[in-house]
Amino acid sequence: xxxxxxxxxxxxxxxxxxxxxxxxxxxxxxxxxxxxxxxxxxxxxxxxxxxxxxxxxxxxxxxxxxxxxxxxxxxxxxxxxxxxxxxxxxxxxxxxxxxxxxxxxxxxxxxxxxxxxxxxxxxxxxxxxxxxxxxxxxxxxxxxxxxxxxxxxxxxxxxxxxxxxxxxxxxxxxxxxxxxx
Numbered sequence: 001x002x003x004x005x006x007x008x009x010x011x012x013x014x015x016x017x018x019x020x021x022x023x024x025x026x027x028x029x030x031x032x033x034x035x036x037x038x039x040x041x042x043x044x045x046x047x048x049x050x051x052x053x054x055x056x057x058x059x060x061x062x063x064x065x066x067x068x069x070x071x072x073x074x075x076x077x078x079x080x081x082x083x084x085x086x087x088x089x090x091x092x093x094x095x096x097x098x099x100x101x102x103x104x105x106x107x108x109x110x111x112x113x114x115x116x117x118x119x120x121x122x123x124x125x126x127x128x129x130x131x132x133x134x135x136x137x138x139x140x141x142x143x144x145x146x147x148x149x150x151x152x153x154x155x156x157x158x159x160x161x162x163x164x165x166x167x168x169x170x171x172x173x174x175x176x177x178x179x180x181x
Contacts, residue, residue: 021178034072099111132148
């Protein structure tokens with residue numbers, strides 16, 4: 001089965017955000033970053049409370065709570081901005097290319113207009129299906145991105161990939177409710 005498609009910036013963005021959201025190390029750091037500043041504010045608030053500066057103490061604790069609840073929104077937007085800046089610096093030329101991928105029982109053949117790749121299906125670590133993409137994660141850490149909205153025969157591609165996943169004992173994860181948070 002051979003399919004031709006074009007990737008957009010949003011496809012690369014969703015790919016990066018998906019794998020960031022699945023990284024245990026990054027999720028730990030995100031939780032830690034969310035808690036550190038409010039705890040510092042709380043500590044100052046408690047010190048000021050014992051120094052009988054009640055209004056200042058309440059204001060400091062309020063800002064700590066505000067940080068705790070507003071930080072996820074800021075962080076979410078910061079990740080998106082950083083990835084977009086990275087794409088504009090390094091991947092801008094990939095947005096205008098046609099990609100071709102051929103999936104058969106033994107190999108995945110990819111072509112991005114400049115280079116060819118031939119990957120044995122045994123090198124696929126997992127297949128992830130999210131609302132806008134199908135991601136073939138390879139054992140090397142690289143991935144093939146298949147945008148659902150630009151491939152007309154996406155249902156055939158899905159069934160072929162499910163067939164390969166079942167034969168090769170590869171995890172096929174369907175996460176159609178995934179969203180970047």
